Amino acid sequence: EPEVTQTPSHQVTQMGQEVILRCVPISNHLYFYWYRQILGQKVEFLVSFYNNEISEKSEIFDDQFSVERPDGSNFTLKIRSTKLEDSAMYFCARQGTAGDETQYFGPGTRLLVL
């Protein structure tokens, strides 16, 4: 059973379009993360989100990206104007419970920008 669920599992979009990727934790947690994996490359940190605020972001996470937790449950990653190089697998992760810093990943969303 995944620690978090992600929707959609696959998305195809046109360059310049906005996409929203969703992450739903199985139980209530405060710390969330987004990572991406471009095909054939290593997994890269994008952003961490704690208590409804961005905690840290990488240099990849520029102004076209945003994260929020609009309803206190779903955790979303929005890409405002997609580029070809945004094609990747996007993983959501949540931190373990108190005292467990392990990150548990969702199954990922495969994004293809045409």
Added chain:
Amino acid sequence: GNSVTQMEGPVTLSEEAFLTINCTYTATGYPSLFWYVQYPGEGLQLLLKATKADDKGSNKGFEATYRKETTSFHLEKGSVQVSDSAVYFCALDSNDYKLSFGAGTTVTVRA
């Protein structure tokens, strides 16, 4: 900054062979170390972890020991199965709440 270096793949083995995947790291402080596995078409799953020097993580017959003196966290399994075919990622968390991953090692086990 933090970095993880894994042995390059792909690695192809026969069933029941011994598997080693080397992983070394560079980090400030005392990081926690992890191995994640990605089976074909699936997401990242935690395989094992170690949070301090000399700790040994183990799961599903895999083991890795946190060696501070050599800054290593090599993954080993004594007898692999076809079902172990996957991509294996070494990762560290330097207590800054973000994981740094190695490039991944693709392992294929043939019957």
